[in-house]
Amino acid sequence: MHYQKYYIMKVNPETFDGLEGPVYVLEENRLRNNLSLISRVAREADVEIILAFKAYALWKTFPIFREYIQSTTASSLNEARLAFEEFGAKAHTYSPAYTDSEIEEIARCSSHLTFNSLTQYSRYCDVVKRVACEEGEKGLHDISIGLRVNPEYSEVGTALYNPCAPGTRFGVSAGKLPEQLPKYIEGFHCHCHCESGADVLERTLAHIEEKFSKWFPQLKWLNLGGGHLMTRKGYDVDLLIHLMKGLHARYPWLHIILEPGSAFGWQTGPLVSHVVDIVEDKGIRTAILDVSFTCHMPDCLEMPYMPEVRGAEIVGESEVTTHTPYLYRLGGNSCLSGDFMGMWDFGHELKVGETIVFEDMLHYTTVKTNMFNGIAHPSIGILKSNGEFKLLRRYGYEDYKSRMN
Secondary structure, three states: OHHHHHOEEEOOOOOOOOOOOOEEEEEHHHHHHHHHHHHHHHHHHOOEEOEEOOOOOOHHHHHHHOOOOOOEEEOOHHHHHHHHHHHOOOEEEEOOOOOOOOHHHHHHOEEEEEEOOHHHHHHHHHHHHHHHHHHHHOOOOOOEEEEEEOOOOOOOOOHHHOOOOOOOOOOEOHHHOOOOOOOOEEEEEOOOOOOEOHHHHHHHHHHHHHHHHHHHHHOOEEEOOOOEOOOOOOOOHHHHHHHHHHHHHHOOOOEEEEOOOHHHHOOOOOEEEEEEEEEEEOOEEEEEEOOOHHHHOOHHHHOOOOOOEOOOEEOOHHHHHHOOOOEEEEEOOOOOOOOEEEEEEOOOOOOOOOEEEEOOOOOOOOOOOOOHHHOOOOEEEEEOOOOEEEEEEOOOHHHHHHHOO
16 A cells, blocks of 8 residues: 555645645644634533534544534434444434434434424334433433424525525424424424524524524523534624523523534645646646545535635636636546536646645535545545644545445
């Protein structure tokens, strides 16, 4: 395995020269900075902030997380098991649809379990409570049951990510709730944000309270979901803390939970790639890389999201003809025709073998990668606080083969 030669090595965090093949690089110092801020918000606002695996699930870094937070949130059996077995704490679990084959094991791995609908609650509540009794006999905690509600308000502009759009499959609207909640429901869960600011939360809270506060006296907790991008530069952390303190003042019995994903992994490291070829057609030069947008950066095509490329400037379509001659479209290495992203000015002629660094690629990437075309996932490594780079995982043929079995 030639990759072993840099299993542990020193790298320049500005250039990442010397890394072979594509690599997601988690920078420990940046991660700890995010965790410190999140921990401070939780302490000063008197709320619980937990990690959402849907955005970040690199379990070999969980020992670092456990220094700052106590719990995680899961949306499937696999995520719930990861929380219980690797993070070391039962999960706050929500899924749009639990199934007969998985509900018991999910319950065993969960401290909180939220149902998406009243019909799911009716179907599985007794199963969850039975599992809770069995776990209670072992000295483990009870399972607190919740219900996802739909505030019918969201400022998420991209329809693909708007959980409150008309016709949504997520949650129960206020008009469909009974005056007296079903017996075992102890909490409400709502999710309305996507990389949003505290000002958006302020406006959203007004809708949540208007529609659902009459049920709050029947509850023990309120989960305000994810999308609170408190680690982004310019985010109004003081406003977030103020809003949470106000919520506590109005409903002092409610335990408040936030479950961001991106906020933990925000700006914690890049995806390092390399130019493998340069082709040209109709005056468009494409630098083909050893990574794929559709396989490794799917939000670039789905959202679409335009990442920063270190040392390059994005050029709009209207500027292409008037710009410098050093323009390149960045192309992936899959067979999908649209596996490319933007036009970039590098200020110099690109060469085969040159390193291309995509900034901020540790959230919603490693959890969404796929092996379309049999293309392997990029390796995963961590740049330690002492400047030492350690390769955590390399992917190869056996990983692809096992997915096709």
